[in-house]
Structure formats: C-alpha cells, structure tokens
Amino acid sequence: MTVATFLDTLQARIPANAIVTDADAIAPWLTDWRGRWTGASPALLQPSTTADVAAIVQAAKAHGVALVPQGGNSSMVGGATPPADGSAVLLSLRRMNCIRALGPDHAVVEAGVILETLQNAAAEEGARFPLDLGARGSATVGGLASTNAGGTQVLRFGTMRAQVLGMEAVLSGGLIHDSLSGLKKDNRGVSLDHLLIGAEGTLGVITALRLRLVPGKVQRAAAWIGLDDPHQALALLRRLEAATDRIEAFELIPDASLQRVLRHIPQTRAPLAGSWPWHVLVEAVVSAADEPPQQLLEQLLGDAPIGDAVIAQSDAHTEAMWRIRHSISEAERTDGPAAQHDISLPIDHVPAFLTEEARLIERRFSGTEATGYGHLGDGNVHFHVRAAAGAPRDWADGPEGKAVSALVHDLVTRAGGSISAEHGIGQMKKDELARLASPARMQALRAIKSAMDPHGIFNPGKLV
C-alpha cells in the first residue's frame, strides 16, 4: 500500500512521535467542529519543525500520497477535513507552536500558534494583534492565513492578508519559501505570500508567519444606535468614515435578531428603551493618551440623523453590547432551522439586499424569513433564511434549503458580490464556486493549482 511505504519512509526521516497511527488519537481530527463532514486518515503527522514538514512533503511527492494540512480544525466549510476514502494523510501543524520573535510592531510565529495565545503574548508587550474572531481559542495563525480570515476588526485593520508581513512555507517537492525577514518593499515578481494567503492549503503548507502588531495601549467604547432602516445605517457609516479613522467595528443588527437574543440568551437586556427596526453597534478605539472615546462618539453621533443612541460609559457596558452581537448566532440556532450564508456585497448594495432581495426570497419560498446581520462596514453580512414553521431540523441541507442557497448565491453574484466573504470555499462551496465564478477566475484557479501542485499533494478535494 502506498501510504504504508510512505509512512515507512517517514520513520527514517522524522521523529517517531511526529507519526501517530493510533485510530483513537486520530479520530477527533477527522470531523469538522460543526460535525458536518467526516473523513478518514490512516495517520496523523504532527511535525514540530519546518525541516520535518519539508521531509514529509518530499516523501509525499515520492510516494504519491496527498496531505491535508490542519490547524485548529475550526473551518466552517470542511476545509481541513480529509477525504472519506482514507487516501490522504492528516498533516497537523499544531505542534509548530513556537513564538520565534516578538517586538512592538511585529511577531514571528509558527503556524500552529493559537490566535488567543498570540493576542495574549502581544498584550504582554503592550501591543495588539489586530484580528479577532469567535474561534480565537482554537484557530491557528497558519489556518487564519491560509483562509485569509476576517473577523470583527476588518473595518480598520483589514483581513488576515493585511496582517501578514512575511511567511515561511513548504512548496511542491519540499522546497522552502522564506520571506520572514519582513521586507516592506520587495518587487521580485509575483508575491508568493499573497498567493498562499487564501489558497486554503491547496498550493503549499504555511509553517510560520511574520505578523504585524499595532500599539496596544488604547481606550475603547461602544455605542448602540437605533435606526429606521439599513439605508440610514449606511449613511451613518459613510459619515463616520469621513470624520475619523478610529472606528473599529460597525455591526448592523435587525430587530428580529436582537429580540431572539433577548428571548434565548440569559443576562441580556435591550440597550435602548425605545423600539427600532434596525440597530447598529459601533466601537471607537483611541490611543491611551487621547481624550476618552466616549467624547469622540458623542461628537460624531450628536447631530447625526439616527433614531436614538446610547454610548457605553464603562467597559462592562461595552461588553454587554458586544455580548448581544456575539450571541446572535447561538440565539438563531435555538430558534429552528435556517440556511446560513457568508456573503459579501459592494457596501452600497447591502441595504437594498437586506430589504428588496430579502423580500424576493421570502416571496419565492413561502413562510421563510430572510434577514442579515454583521459587518456592514466590510459589506459582509451573515445572511440567514429561516425555514417556515414545522420544517425538519435538516431543512437547510434538503431540497428547499439548497434551492434557497442557490438563489441567494445567484442574487449575490448578480450584484457583484462574493459567495464566500470570510469562510472560504473548502468542500462546502466547491460546486457553487464552479457554477458561479467567471470563466477567467476558474481557468486561473485551476491553472495555478496544477502549476503549484503538479502531483496533487496539497489538500485534495478542496477549492477547485
């Protein structure tokens, strides 16, 4: 068997504890965290050095064995789950978890370092890693870069792509690409760093990253704003953007989502006394030496055309507002089945999508309820279509749920949007990508995959 001889070869080249064949030890990593995909793998490789990763990739080529790179296994699209036929081997980067260097404006970290670990290490240096998301306790920086992760701070700081200053990666045949010296200007042809960011491990294996840090000594404050409709929210966003570069979050929330949170999540209460059809959570962050952020928010919101607003006067108050935002997903889940979509749109088109296109979907699929919440400032909404009452639990994966998703993706594509804003393609959206992407994009993605991975070693069955 090919895999058996591959593992034999590896025994001689990498430490014994880097090769796990015990089925019980492998099992937890064969299913994605939401339990939607389960694969099989005869072994789990867990190297702790770049040289060992290179040796694995070399041997994989020699024996024609495919590898599935895995970080925290927190993919939303099955991007780190191996194929079900056991033909590929899991390559975990979790033991490559060394923080190689840390300065006031950068960190050099191995791929397996967990986001929260990096955030804490940066904070100890008085710095801040400006990317945050719900899976911070398990997602690794290698996975974040491979999927160009987004999160809640993209508005000011950009996605993971904007945080990567340099990279170490193992490419086809085991050759090592190293740009960790972190040059600010380097025009030696196509950027390999940018090629690997968002490639979902299909072109090579990221082993380390040089990441930017920003000054950590800051004051922050949130405000909760009641509005009549998403058009008003967009106008407010544009007004704030023109006035300051200190806004870090601008989250749009329909009242239905807020009400679900208040109903299902303990210890939550409505931030405003009155009732509004739409809400915005905005956060301002200023340096420690500046005037308090509450003053900035008061000044910005003072005469803005909005319904009502409350500015958090304490960290606890700010956290209570964020608790509502972060609980929406959980509250929505307890309230019955829904088809969920991680989409992005040109920002100016978001309000119309959340009203006109949402109504069109509800008319087409009677009894459904279409709403979106999320990062208006990034044009990225989590667009949920809830099933009609009495629908089965697995409605989203059934024929009507799939038809709903296809329509959502059609409407998004027609509006110049993306069917994957931040979660990637993985296994989940591979067919929809092939159905909806332009011929230019599909030709290029396939050509690049063949060129960078001619032996089909890297993360088979994902993306293209």
Added chain:
Amino acid sequence: MTVATFLDTLQARIPANAIVTDADAIAPWLTDWRGRWTGASPALLQPSTTADVAAIVQAAKAHGVALVPQGGNSSMVGGATPPADGSAVLLSLRRMNCIRALGPDHAVVEAGVILETLQNAAAEEGARFPLDLGARGSATVGGLASTNAGGTQVLRFGTMRAQVLGMEAVLSGGLIHDSLSGLKKDNRGVSLDHLLIGAEGTLGVITALRLRLVPGKVQRAAAWIGLDDPHQALALLRRLEAATDRIEAFELIPDASLQRVLRHIPQTRAPLAGSWPWHVLVEAVVSAADEPPQQLLEQLLGDAPIGDAVIAQSDAHTEAMWRIRHSISEAERTDGPAAQHDISLPIDHVPAFLTEEARLIERRFSGTEATGYGHLGDGNVHFHVRAAAGAPRDWADGPEGKAVSALVHDLVTRAGGSISAEHGIGQMKKDELARLASPARMQALRAIKSAMDPHGIFNPGKLV
C-alpha cells in the same frame, strides 16, 4: 509572416485607428526613457476599450504573437521595451484613459490614466490618492499596479498593492477578470488581483483598477534633522512610529548627497546651520481640523536624541526641503559614473549596511565611494557606488561596475533583503534574479508563468 496575418485578423475586429504601423509613430516607444534598451515592433496597438484588448489577446493566441504591454514607458528596468528581434507587438494602454467613477474613498480608472491626472481628479473631490513618485507626469496606473510601484508615501499608506481595491484584466485566451465591484472581503480562493500586482505584465493585461482614495483635506509640514549616524536615524524612526501614525515620509540622506545637491542644483541651501554627517527629512500630515502639524513635530522632536532640527514653518519651506531630496538623483548624475541599486533590507539592518557593508565594498573596489539615501522607513535605500576618479562614463555597465553590483546583490541577499525594492525585475535584473532567488521562488515563478500564460503571449523576455 505570423505578425502580418495577426494584424490582418485584427483589422476586422478592432477599430482601424487602434492599429499603428507607421514606423515614425512607433519609434518613440521602442526605447526606454533612460535610453538603456531599444527594441523593435512591427506595430503599435492602442485599443480604447477592454473588449478590444480581449480581441487582441485572443488573436495573439491564435497567431502565436507575443504582446508587450506598455503604459507611460517609464520603467527603470526595461520592463516595457519589446525584444530587439521584432517578434512581439507593442500593446499601449494609453488610450484607455477614462476615469469611470470617482467618489470620496475610491476611483475606478482605466489602466492608461496618468498618475498626475488621477491625483488632480481626486483633489478636486477633496480626496487624495496616497501614492506619489517622480514619474507622476507619465506613469500610468496600469503600469504602477503591474510593477507594484512604491514612492514617497509607502511609510504610511503602503505600496500600490495597498491601494488596489479591485481590478479588471484580460487573461490568457482573452478571458476577462473583473473584481471592480471592490469587495472588502472575498475569499473565493487565490486572489487574482494580488497575483497580477507586481507580475510586470507577464501574466495578463490590467485594463482598469478600483483604487482607494483617502481624505484630502490635510495640513502638512516637514522637518530637517541633523544626526551623527544612521543608527540614530533608526532610533528616531522607531520613536516616531510608536508615538503617532501621522508620519508620511522618513527619508535618510548622507551629507555627501546633500553637499552634491548644494553644489550642483541652483537655488538650494543647507537647511541647518551646523554640519552633520547624516540627515533625515520627515513629514507629518494631519487632518485639516487638527492642530497644526508643526506642533506635532515640535512635540515629537523636542527631547528626541538628535543632533539638530528645523521645522518648516510654511509650505514654501517644506517644499524647499523636498527639493533637496528630489534633486539628489540629478546631482549624483552630474558628478560622474556610479552603479545604482534599488535595494531593500530588513529595516533594522539598514544602518549597518550603510556603514559596514558600504566600507567593505569600498575596500574591495579601491577608490569607489558607497552611499545610500532614501526611504529608511521602508527599508528601501537607493544604494550608489561611485566609480574612482577618471573612470569612463559607462563604468557601471563595464566589468568593474558589474562586479560591484553583483557584490551589492550578494550582500543584500545574505541580509535577507531584495535586489529589487520598487523598480521590478524587467530585463535588467532577470539574470540576477535567477542567480540569487531561492529555488522555491524560482520554481514557483516559472510554474505560475507557464500556467497563466501557456502560449507565451504576455511580455516575453521579462522577469522569468
């Protein structure tokens, strides 16, 4: 002849005035602006629509004719000059010069729009395009993106890569890639935009760009600082970076360069009364509503460990300081032959390179003088090695000049730097790239070129 049938085919597909075969009209575009490379081309194609570019690329594939995309013809490395054998046809993007849209935070512009035109159009909207360089009157945005141009504002705003929000480009076979809708989040696999940025026209032809604009209503002021050595300059840079994000330029200048400017360039005078071995020109830019930038500079420089400093109190004073910086290249040229290098280094290594490595080069090549000036904040110095007295005018292209350049490139590579910081590779540095790039980089660059341009249509003889 293949080219003749190619042109015949085009006659039927694109407007007659888009095909120029008059040798006199073609001639000015066959030589680069510094007169270092001259090529030949039987025709100059000058389409004015994306559809026409697509038709040209389709026909080029059918007839096996290569195309040399050209913008303002201001390449520093022969990147837009056709091969001398006349086998390729010039494809000028200059007639694609429409500003399709302009808003407060973005512009959608065709590839042939000249940088200065864009800057002025943005200014009329109260906005600013945050990239500037000497060739602003001829360089086109398509060329700036294809070469990932840098310039004087990279410190705060990044290179051209950071300005590109979306792109339209014609890829192999004439397929059109279009991301002009400008999504802030889009994770549908590898980013084709980032693949084409810096590819020097070897993977496709950029026809339009969506570019970011920043608020234009600002106040600016420069300061000139005298220092003992570049280590002190680096310490000052780090101090300023930690204190504010309003510094837009941080230029390092050795006294020898200043003295050459004072000697050769009319209407220049020393900014400081005393004599210093090294100088820094720093510029702070704040919003129109803020306190004057002079106050920020006074506060930042007040107790900094520097030699001496003067803060410009008027726009004219600021401009006089910049005139010195922008005249260095001209002053250096009038003072005899030199081998010039556009290199970048990890920023912390720049001071040592400008002292220790510079002395090493001078010892190895007796009578030479090695100095660097430029964008310390980007790790990017223009590193000049001046010939010994009495050297011939073409010394830099002779055996000693070439040996000097090879040594400079060796030392840069050893320090984790780049042999091309902002000018690209083109024809000029192709051999040096192949000699010094890592096997991983060369393998990837070649594989991507073959994948994206299987018929060898795009900009032959450049990069790889």
